Amino acid sequence: MASAAQIGDESEFLRTVDAAFQDSDNAVLVAFRVAKSQASWSVAGRRNRLTTKPRVLAITAMRSSSTQKFSVNLQVLKYSSGGLQPAKVYKLKHLTKIEAVPNDNTGCTFVMGFDNLKSQSVAPPQWTMRSLDDRNRFLTCILKLCKENLGRLPKIQGMDVVELALWAQANVKGLPIGSPVQADSVDAERDQKEGKVTVERELLSKAEEDDMEALLGAYLLGIDEAEAFSERLKRELLALEAANVHAILESEPLVEEVLQDLDSAMAGVEEMEIWLGVFNIKLRHMREDIESIESRNNMLEMQVQNNALLVGELYKLLERLHVPSEYAALLTGGSFDEARIPQTVEACDWLASSIRGLEPPILDSTYVNMRAVKDKRTELEKLKSTFLRRASDFLRNYFSSLVDFMITDKTYFSQRGQLKRPDHADLRFRCRTYARLLQHLKSLDKSSLEPLRNAYCHALNLLLRREAREFANELRASTKVSRSSGAWLDGSTSGSGFSGSGSDTATATVSDAYAKMLRIFIPLLVDESSFFASFMCFEVLPLAPPGRTGDDKNGFEDKDEDDDDIAPLDMDGSDMKPAQNDGELNALNQALEKLLDGVQEDFYAVVDWAYKVDPLRCITMQGMTERYLSGHKADAAGFVRRLLAELQSRISNQFSKFVDEACHQIEKHDRNVRQTGSLSYIPRFAALAARMEGLIQGNSRDVVDLAYTKLVTTSFSVLERIAQVEPKNADVFLLENYAAFQNSMFDIANVVPTLARFYHQASEAYEQACTRYINSIINSQFEKLFQFAQRVENLLYTITPEEVPFQMGVSKNELRKVLKTNLSGVERSLQVMYKRMQKGLTSEELLPNLWDKCKLDFIDKYESFEALLAKCYATETLSPSSAEMKELFKIV
Template identity: 65%
Template sequence: MTKAAEEELHRASETAVVAAGGGAGQKISLAIRVAKSNSIWGKSGRLGRNMAKPRVLALTTAYPSKGQRTKALLHVLKYSSGGVLEPAKLYKLKHLTKVEVVPNDPTGCTFMLGFDNLGSQSVAPPQWTMRNIDDRNRLLICILNMCKGITGHMPKVVGIDIVEMALWAKENNPKVTNQAKTQDGPVASVMAQSDAKVTVERDLVSQAEEEDMEALLGTYVMGIGEAEAFSERLKRELLALEAANVHALLESEPLIEEVLQGLEATTTCVDDMDEWLRIFNEKLRHMREDIESIESRNNKLEMQSGNDKALIGELDKLLDRLRIPSEFAASLTGGSFDEARMLKNVEACEWLTGAIRNLEVPTLDPCYANMRAVREKKAELEKLKSTFVRRASEFLRSYFASLVDFMISDKSYFSQRGQLKRPDHADLRYKCRTYARLLQHLKSLDKNCLGPLRKAYCHSLNLLLRREAREFANELRASTKASRNPTVWLEASSGPSQTANSTDTSTVSEAYSKMLTIFIPLLVDESSFFAHFMCFEVPALVPPGAPVNGNRYGADVNDPNDDDLGFMDSDGNDIKQNNGSAELGTLNEALQELLDGIQEDFYAVVDWAYKIDPLRCISMHGITERYLSGQKADAAGFVRRLLDDLESRISMQFNRFVDEACHQIERNERSVRQLGALSYIPRFATLATRMEQYIQGQSRDLVDEAYTKLVSIMFGTLEKIAQADPKYADIVLLENYAAFQNSLYDLANVVPTLAKFYHQASESYEQACTRHINMIIYVQFERLFQFARKIEDLMYTITPEEIPFQLGLSKADLRKMLKTSLSGVDRSINAMYKKLQRNLTSEELLPSLWDKCKKEFLDKYESFAQLVAKIYPSETIPSVGEMRDLLASM
């Protein structure tokens, strides 16, 4: 590399270091080009990428602020896409631990630098390849000098002869320390002189070591002038040294004899001591065997004593388990189930459950399971259990039936004429709750006994609930005052006062709401009470404290915070319920049996409300949706299905009303032709207004579907009626679509579904107006616009200059047509107005239609005038302005 290239590289490297944040405090000692390649070895065992990449290695010395040590840094610079050096990596030489020349490179120009602070030691360090040995030695000597002079430690050098490097440094020192002269003055070379001066004293070996090495090498050179003579000389020296060693050994013989005598005396003493130790070991062995025998007999005695005590304790415990207290035996076999005795019965059940559990293998030691006394006691306890379960089940079945029979026989529990009675089961639940703990113990004793008890409870309570619902629904309908609205809303033959006299039927939907308000919470309460009372291991039907119309599901009216239905073990601790229980299906089947049949009374209320006012189905549908959205619990399956069925029945009844209304609309198709707006259009507006009043912010799906069906039938019927008389088809269409828009303008602004049909009617109205107006214009000015149409057709095939020479389109033909069409144009325009007025039934549409007619005629005439000016430039016709003034004066 030339001096100029080295200086240029030095300046570029200094610029890159400063750009990297080094600042002016760093001084570049050496900058040299290298080739970087990845190693082929690594912990992964896979070949690396060996493509060489050009890099520049720059050695810098950083001089920090006062009081800090000088830092030696190695910068790796790479070339950007524009050929500019930019920093790639930075190493601190204080972490350099190894310099190794790659043995695979025969030139010796490739080496690796090992640092002890690399983040991943599993990746081999990169290999640096120099152009020649001189560049390699310059870089490595500079690195070693900086490590020794600045960091105070030398890295390990592998694969390089340190002596050869020292000699090379000495020979090449003058060349390295030269300075380059330029026209601007002296410029520092690639290596600064203070850093590049390599001396043996400072770097690799000291001066004294160098002199010794030179002397040795000089001696070596002198002795090998003749190889055979030098070999003989070395042999003679070796024989002389061996003779001297033998002579020295012979001179020391007296001393050796004295040492051997001392060793013999010592050996005799050691043999005596070994004999004494053998005797003592034998005695100690016999003593140790005697002690072990005594300890073994003592341990067996202690173990036997402990086992006897443990056996006595276990037998006492087993006897305690096998004992049956007389008071519990009496309660289980013959005690009564009166309320006063229930505490004793519950205590007996808890004892029996615990006694049976204590004789099972998990609790009882398996070695006792096959003892005769244990087997006999198990059989006795099983007999007690079956006797008690049978007696308790018989009592509870009769008890449930007697409670319900007593309530059914008392008419004061039900609604009567002139008095609606809210069902009150507080007393019933209070009496049943007395036996809730007994049912829990019956389940723990024999789970199969709960099936008949649940059926008995469901059968008895179902009679009560159906009677209450029937009496309440009958009295609710009898006490509701509402006049029946006619169901014929859109029939053409009905009088105009039919919808105007519609009566207020809000009491009908209020009655339905009252039915749901009273009975839906009651049914949910009964479902929740039944699930807990009959020991179903299911989650609560509603969260604790959730209000529904002022009452909490599953809560007692008198004491909602103490239902006494929690599961408890024999020690009185609550048992956590399994939310993922498989009993949910069994519970829903039982609830179906408990509440089945009550839906008929709800259906009767819905049918009664439909007969009075079919539109009240909208209000009832919204009420049902509100209640249905509150039923989220899986265990209230029957109540949710009941609400779903009610919603479906209400939708079915309302759809029947819509179907009847559609049938009434379709009857107009078969009637005689009617002038003006059809009767069902204003009636539909009245119907839609009332339907919107019944929605009251509830779900719109039901009403929007009805709107879609009714309007589709209305528009389809209107098109069929219009096509029955093609001569007046457009008049029928535009008058009826205008009437539809006028009657639904206010509702279309607030109802998106009606707004869609409003825009559809508006488009159809505009189309009908355009067709009718064009017909009237062509009747009066047919020849004028036919002449213009012929010209327009020919302009696609020939040039405008050739058109006046076509048959029927000459200037004479133009003048003749103008004379025929535009002479008395005011009379023709007046005839258009009279024809438009004569065909319309709705006078309020005439002004807007006449304005549209004048505008359309003026647009057509303006197009005709432009064609005449282009095809017949020498001909004159009435101007567009004159025609506009004439129309304005009409």
């Protein structure tokens, strides 16, 4: 029970909550102190934390003036300087679920879900009650209000509803409100400003409780009295068995009567058995007579059937052995005109099926050795050999005549001033006319195709080589460019951008010409390979996927849209899907070598011509070739793939040759001539690199990076070698050239990792050269001063500072001599340093930066000497001081 103090505190709390709603029509039904917590992100955004704030949850009711119905709301109040004030309002009709927080062991924390929240992605707030009693009171009120006023209950998750019902039953008098909300209770609430009323109804009715107790009692009874129940069932079973025995004994007269009937029936059965034995003997004699008659009849019927079947088989055999005169005429004579091809194909089909029909298992093995069958097989073989010879001669002459006609007609080839794309549509159309004939030739004799394939390869090879040669010649003749084998030396020496030199526009047509050669002839060669494989009945998978005859994604496409079906035929004449056959694939690749051999020479000629015009265009051609090669890696026929690989290798060798020549030109700098300023090849390399970056396509990045590595390594090696010719000016020479390299390569090194690496290497070499050069400038005027400081520092490793002035060579007299010698007329010495640096540098833009570094290094050494003097020679003063020395540097 709550104490009087707690009750008074609760009453004061309710009055405070009422005061927050005194200006509104809301009547407070119940109120609870809670803690509100909600997940939020930390500053780093890596983990979340919970922020907890004190709040008050109040359930209020308000009568609508229009409908006279009550609206129940859940009010959230927060603490402020003026007391409690409403912060958030939730309508109870939108409450859908109440879910307990899993990681809260007390069970006092829960989350309420509402279906009208605008942002469902934000985590809902968590409410923590002060105790389980407060939580149960709040949830009981919510459930009763929803059930009675809304006709539904929110979903409860993570809480024991039975435990909640038991708690409500035990604390029925302490519940704060009955339901449904009545006008009188709301009015009384407003008048009295109290937060509790009595409960009118419970969660479970009395009838429901009685049913539940009866059910639980019956369940417990079954468990406690199991043995008594088993004994009872046994007694009932014995009683039933005794009753059955008694009933059987009472039916004895009826049993006797049934037995008498059975004896009379047995006598009748014995008499019938005697009569059946007599009839059985008579029937056996009759059956023997019938069997003898049937045996004679069956023999006669079998003879009739065998004779009929024999006559039928003889007629079928005669049909197989018969040679139709029209087929014999087509196979042994006549022309192979296009109009007669269907009849010839039909005759071939008949001949193949007839030859197969005379072989097991189609023909029974008993007929194979018959003389008539042997004679007919010999006759069919003669027909086959005659037809194969005639058809092979015709097709060989036909292929040669087709190609000879095209070669003699110059309109088929490129001419001066006109590039003509090879068009084999008409050639293929004429060949497809005899595609079925070739398939039947293969079915008759597979070896007959070998000479036909050789004849076709020889004829078409002449045509392809002529077309490639004329196209390549006209392509080079129509491309007007200026030859510049040393183009890299002609580039701009000032640029570090990516625009390239003016020769890019003039030589762009070189790579365009190579691209046109690939765009026209690579799809043509692929199509010819694919057509040859299917036309000549090779049992291989398609050489190229359907619809892809070129590099579609780059706008390269083929013109041949005539795709007649020339798939190989099965024995029954239906289309046959060929499986991949390694032997057939090797034979196909050997045939393609004969078909396309020699075409590669014209590709090589275009590559060599393009290299002579502009060697840098090898970069673009390398990317184009790689793109085509990647598109043909899966092709079954290897000639086109090998051609592209050889082109790629040839282009790579040509570009390597150019890089080697460029390195040789760099190495040719005369070491006997005194070098001053930056070398000419450094800014020219920047222009070369800019052009090369503009020409990169596809996978040619590696080739260009390798060229960069070789050229820059050679340049730095030559630079160091030249610097050794005159060691006196080596540092000036090195720092000027490394600075020139950095200035010319700054923009391009930001986007090219390989050049960035060499840029940093040049930067380090520049800093080292600057340090050596500045030290030589300083030592030219103050060497003895800093050598004296170095001797003192060496002594400090073994003796104390007080003992230094008494050592030989570093006494006070020696110090005074050194100071007088080096610091008398120091202004003039500084001016001499500046003029010497100004005279030694060829590049004036480096002078301000180097002089600033020289000042900093000198001041740093001078301050160290001043500190050393104060440490070891306390009575001696340094004039000028380091501060005065800084002022002297300002006026130099």
